[in-house]
Amino acid sequence: MKMHVCFSVILMFLSIFFINGALSKLERLKHPVKKKSDGSLSFLVIGDWGRKGGFNQSLVAHQMGVVGEKLDIDFVISVGDNFYDDGLKGVNDPSFEASFSHIYTHPSLQKQWYSVLGNHDYRGNVEAQLSKVLTQKDWRWFCRRSFVLSSGMVDFFFADTNPFVEKYFTEPEDHTYDWRNVLPRNKYISNLLHDLDLEIKKSRATWKFVVGHHGIKTAGNHGVTQELVDQLLPILEENKVDLYINGHDHCLQHIGSHGKTQFLTSGGGSKAWRGHVQPWDPKELKLYYDGQGFMSLHITHSKAKFIYYDVSGNVLHRSSLSKRSAHL
Numbered sequence: 108m109k110m111h112v113c114f115s116v117i118l119m120f121l122s123i124f125f126i127n128g129a130l131s132k133l134e135r136l137k138h139p140v141k142k143k144s145d146g147s148l149s150f151l152v153i154g155d156w157g158r159k160g161g162f163n164q165s166l167v168a169h170q171m172g173v174v175g176e177k178l179d180i181d182f183v184i185s186v187g188d189n190f191y192d193d194g195l196k197g198v199n200d201p202s203f204e205a206s207f208s209h210i211y212t213h214p215s216l217q218k219q220w221y222s223v224l225g226n227h228d229y230r231g232n233v234e235a236q237l238s239k240v241l242t243q244k245d246w247r248w249f250c251r252r253s254f255v256l257s258s259g260m261v262d263f264f265f266a267d268t269n270p271f272v273e274k275y276f277t278e279p280e281d282h283t284y285d286w287r288n289v290l291p292r293n294k295y296i297s298n299l300l301h302d303l304d305l306e307i308k309k310s311r312a313t314w315k316f317v318v319g320h321h322g323i324k325t326a327g328n329h330g331v332t333q334e335l336v337d338q339l340l341p342i343l344e345e346n347k348v349d350l351y352i353n354g355h356d357h358c359l360q361h362i363g364s365h366g367k368t369q370f371l372t373s374g375g376g377s378k379a380w381r382g383h384v385q386p387w388d389p390k391e392l393k394l395y396y397d398g399q400g401f402m403s404l405h406i407t408h409s410k411a412k413f414i415y416y417d418v419s420g421n422v423l424h425r426s427s428l429s430k431r432s433a434h435l
Contacts, residue, residue, distance in 0.1 A: 131301075133302045149179060149181055155186075182221060186318060270295050323351055326386070327395075380398055382397065400415060
């Protein structure tokens with residue numbers, strides 16, 4: 108009887124393994140949970156920033172430092188386009204220090220930075236941004252194509268959204284993209300979607316956030332990334348992901364419906380003011396700010412609060428999600 112039960116368990120495990128395919132290959136990290144009186148987690152989100160201090164990047168960085176100190180942040184998330192216009196030339200490119208180390212100097216920003224790649228980063232040497240050599244130059248720097256970050260009650264799923272965008276392959280214009288270790292593209296995308304879905308399903312965290320560069324729902328200049336709407340959005344919806352956080356559009360934006368995934372854009376790290384807003388349902392569009400700024404998030408077991416700030420540190424928008432009532 109015991110052997111029969113044991114054999115049945117083994118068969119069940121094998122069937123699950125073969126149905127789901129190979130186990131996820133995404134790198135998993137844990138960020139140490141800092142003991143705070145309310146047990147919270149706080150962090151900042153910035154995107155589309157690396158311009159050697161230009162286009163108000165330095166001013167945004169200063170306000171990030173001020174807010175970061177008030178919130179006692181645990182880390183910073185970068186949603187890509189870390190170095191303009193064409194990424195880094197190599198690990199010794201002075202743009203790394205000029206756009207990162209020498210800009211984000213406030214004491215409160217001397218925390219770990221978790222970064223994904225943007226389309227402008229792919230126009231340079233991608234392997235340079237992923238290299239541990241940069242971490243040796245500035246310990247704060249951590250960048251991977253896709254990975255999972257766990258920090259107490261929150262699991263973050265960082266996704267490389269660049270290979271999804273077909274026009275980068277079919278209409279690259281005068282740009283050269285570094286697709287090393289990405290081709291064949293269809294296999295790369297298929298594996299990534301499988302791994303993300305598997306990791307999100309495995310998660311037992313209270314909150315689940317997905318981080319990418321390109322927008323899924325956006326009224327910004329670039330518009331929605333249809334490939335992500337078709338392929339990634341169903342995974343977010345099926346797994347009841349709480350937030351999708353992105354950059355790409357150089358604006359600050361909150362789109363969402365009651366009880367569903369909220370879409371937060373923080374792409375105002377430097378050059379902004381595109382002057383172009385796509386039509387969007389005003390019931391869903393909670394914020395659209397066509398300017399520089401950044402976002403903060405303060406997470407407890409029962410509530411996720413997010414605040415948008417402009418280049419002067421003024422609060423543009425506040426909102427929150429509750430695990431008890433999913434109240435916006």
